[in-house]
Amino acid sequence: MASKSKLSYGERAKHHTHPVARRLFGIAESKKTNVVVSADLTTSKELLDIADKLGPYIAVLKTHIDILDDYQYSVVEALKDLAVKHNFLIFEDRKFVDIGNTVQKQYHGGALQISSWAHIVNCTMLPGEGIVQALTQTAEREDFPYKDERALLILATMTSKGSLATGEYTRLSVECARKYSQFVIGFVASRTLGEIETEAGPLENEDFVLFTTGVNMASKGDKLGQQYQTPKSAVETGADFIIAGRGIYAVPDPVETAKRYREEGWNAYLSRIGEA
Amino acid sequence: MASKSKLSYGERAKHHTHPVARRLFGIAESKKTNVVVSADLTTSKELLDIADKLGPYIAVLKTHIDILDDYQYSVVEALKDLAVKHNFLIFEDRKFVDIGNTVQKQYHGGALQISSWAHIVNCTMLPGEGIVQALTQTAEREDFPYKDERALLILATMTSKGSLATGEYTRLSVECARKYSQFVIGFVASRTLGEIETEAGPLENEDFVLFTTGVNMASKGDKLGQQYQTPKSAVETGADFIIAGRGIYAVPDPVETAKRYREEGWNAYLSRIGEA
Numbered sequence: 254m255a256s257k258s259k260l261s262y263g264e265r266a267k268h269h270t271h272p273v274a275r276r277l278f279g280i281a282e283s284k285k286t287n288v289v290v291s292a293d294l295t296t297s298k299e300l301l302d303i304a305d306k307l308g309p310y311i312a313v314l315k316t317h318i319d320i321l322d323d324y325q326y327s328v329v330e331a332l333k334d335l336a337v338k339h340n341f342l343i344f345e346d347r348k349f350v351d352i353g354n355t356v357q358k359q360y361h362g363g364a365l366q367i368s369s370w371a372h373i374v375n376c377t378m379l380p381g382e383g384i385v386q387a388l389t390q391t392a393e394r395e396d397f398p399y400k401d402e403r404a405l406l407i408l409a410t411m412t413s414k415g416s417l418a419t420g421e422y423t424r425l426s427v428e429c430a431r432k433y434s435q436f437v438i439g440f441v442a443s444r445t446l447g448e449i450e451t452e453a454g455p456l457e458n459e460d461f462v463l464f465t466t467g468v469n470m471a472s473k474g475d476k477l478g479q480q481y482q483t484p485k486s487a488v489e490t491g492a493d494f495i496i497a498g499r500g501i502y503a504v505p506d507p508v509e510t511a512k513r514y515r516e517e518g519w520n521a522y523l524s525r526i527g528e529a
Numbered sequence: 530m531a532s533k534s535k536l537s538y539g540e541r542a543k544h545h546t547h548p549v550a551r552r553l554f555g556i557a558e559s560k561k562t563n564v565v566v567s568a569d570l571t572t573s574k575e576l577l578d579i580a581d582k583l584g585p586y587i588a589v590l591k592t593h594i595d596i597l598d599d600y601q602y603s604v605v606e607a608l609k610d611l612a613v614k615h616n617f618l619i620f621e622d623r624k625f626v627d628i629g630n631t632v633q634k635q636y637h638g639g640a641l642q643i644s645s646w647a648h649i650v651n652c653t654m655l656p657g658e659g660i661v662q663a664l665t666q667t668a669e670r671e672d673f674p675y676k677d678e679r680a681l682l683i684l685a686t687m688t689s690k691g692s693l694a695t696g697e698y699t700r701l702s703v704e705c706a707r708k709y710s711q712f713v714i715g716f717v718a719s720r721t722l723g724e725i726e727t728e729a730g731p732l733e734n735e736d737f738v739l740f741t742t743g744v745n746m747a748s749k750g751d752k753l754g755q756q757y758q759t760p761k762s763a764v765e766t767g768a769d770f771i772i773a774g775r776g777i778y779a780v781p782d783p784v785e786t787a788k789r790y791r792e793e794g795w796n797a798y799l800s801r802i803g804e805a
Contacts, residue, residue, distance in 0.1 A: 293630070293631060293634070295634055295638065295639070317627075317631055317634070317635065318640065319595070319635055319639050319640045319641055320631070320634035320635055320638070320639045320640070321639065321640050322638050322639060322640075324639075324640030346627075348626045348627060350624045350626045350653055350655070351593075351622075351624060352687075352688070352689045352753065352754065352755045353689070353751075353753025353754060353755070354569070354751060354753055354755065354775075355569060355593055355596070358569070358571055358593070358596035359593065359595055359596055362571065362596070362598050363571070363595050363596045363597065363598060363600070364594065364595045364596070364597050364598075364600030364640070364641065365595055365640065377626055377653075377655055378693060379626070379653055379655055379687065379692065379693050379694055379698075380687050380689040380692050380694075380754075381687075381689050381690055381691030381692045381693065381754060382690070382691050382754065383689050383690060383691070383753045383754030383755070384689075386753065386754070387753045411628075411655065411656050411657075412628070413628045413629070413656040413657050413659050413660070414657055414658070414659060415657030415658050415659070415701075416655065416656050416657045417654060417655055417657065417697060417698050417701065418655055418656075421693060422655075422693050425691075425693065475629075475630060477628065477629025477630055477659045477662065477663045478628065478629060478656075478657060478658065478659030478662070479628045479629070479630065479659070499630075
């Protein structure tokens with residue numbers, strides 16, 4: 254995996270086995286951005302407004318749809334329209350963390366109908382392998398209507414202070430990513446994980462996508478244990494996509510700020526692939 | 530903590546420092562039940578129907594409100610009415626698992642307004658201490674409207690096969706329960722945890738409530754890695770409340786079955802406190 258981070262997004266888009274990863278790399282290449290905005294806003298007006306304004310500069314919009322005080326299904330329909338208009342993917346940061354039988358119902362159907370609008374979702378490994386197995390089963394069902402348009406990330410490390418997403422937890426993340434690569438396209442993590450040895454061993458042409466969260470150009474943390482790094486340091490550490498939240502949406506000029514994150518993230522990427 | 534499991538629910542109701550725990554033990558004592566039904570149903574009709582039918586025999590109704598295909602806020606209002614009618618508490622099994630800033634928005638407000646209707650919620654320790662700190666902060670805010678009527682459980686172990694909720698994860702669960710006992714009333718776990726040593730040491734008169742999940746009289750597991758134990762074995766192992774799902778609601782006669790779980794759970798409890 255580490256080796257693929259020296260290749261261009263365009264190159265990776267050509268060769269990836271998963272259609273969602275191909276699309277994601279294609280978007281990054283064509284829009285020259287590896288920025289993901291974590292749109293942690295609590296009203297649909299603010300969410301749709303920021304998605305529309307920042308849409309041109311981001312590859313992915315990350316949501317916590319359940320924090321919307323005025324959630325209605327029409328909001329995600331509007332988000333889907335904006336995703337088409339600006340050519341970005343939607344990543345619902347749901348962090349599934351239950352037994353298989355439950356996560357299947359939480360993902361497909363349910364109150365928030367996540368599978369119907371989120372191109373990408375993520376899960377934790379806390380419950381063990383069954384969670385990835387169960388979500389993969391759902392995505393592979395004959396009657397799953399979004400085949401080849403949905404993918405899973407595994408939350409392999411966390412940026413909050415004292416997180417326990419380390420060691421065996423992270424190792425199992427890699428093992429399950431390799432075992433269920435028909436649905437898993439990569440990780441949310443703060444470093445590349447390809448060097449981690451697992452029973453099955455690396456896949457042939459393994460190319461997991463690395464999303465790194467907690468990216469902020471101005472702050473080092475908040476009062477609730479969140480810890481940050483910069484776009485440059487994140488990409489240098491191996492991030493393919495950098496996730497920034499309050500650093501972009503909670504400043505006076507989100508559009509100008511998003512452009513700055515895009516520029517720093519993109520330059521770090523060019524430098525990494527040897528084109529800077 | 531282990532020592533308190535030899536006391537009656539009535540005794541524990543009298544002395545517990547947290548009003549929600551007092552209420553919970555009081556309900557168990559008066560209704561002679563330690564059964565929690567995990568109502569993993571996907572339509573509001575089925576959910577409300579099972580809550581009304583089983584209400585008289587349970588202490589707590591456990592929900593995954595987000596799996597309801599036809600969720601509307603009126604459903605939880607109806608649930609609240611049934612909780613009053615039958616005198617049970619509602620436990621939303623949300624398994625919060627995010628950074629502090631996010632879980633605060635997911636718990637209080639948001640699409641599902643969980644704090645407004647769930648007496649009890651739970652969180653995982655994966656993100657580290659900040660998650661418990663953040664949820665406790667929310668519950669202690671001057672303007673939090675449900676003061677003394679809400680409580681938190683920490684998911685300290687899981688019953689799914691290969692779960693990583695073990696070792697340091699479980700130890701941190703106990704440490705945070707002790708540190709934030711103004712909001713945390715106990716654990717979801719498969720064994721008592723009072724013997725676990727933490728920096729702060731046990732609280733004076735520590736009495737964490739133990740909810741044990743994966744209880745089933747008939748089955749040993751499902752195809753997605755879930756593993757079961759019986760009401761009797763769970764209570765013998767220290768469970769104060771036994772959580773059963775498909776074993777009760779997915780059988781031909783849920784009411785008769787709930788009564789059988791109640792009887793087995795209650796007899797095991799009487800035996801444990803030396804009154805059998």
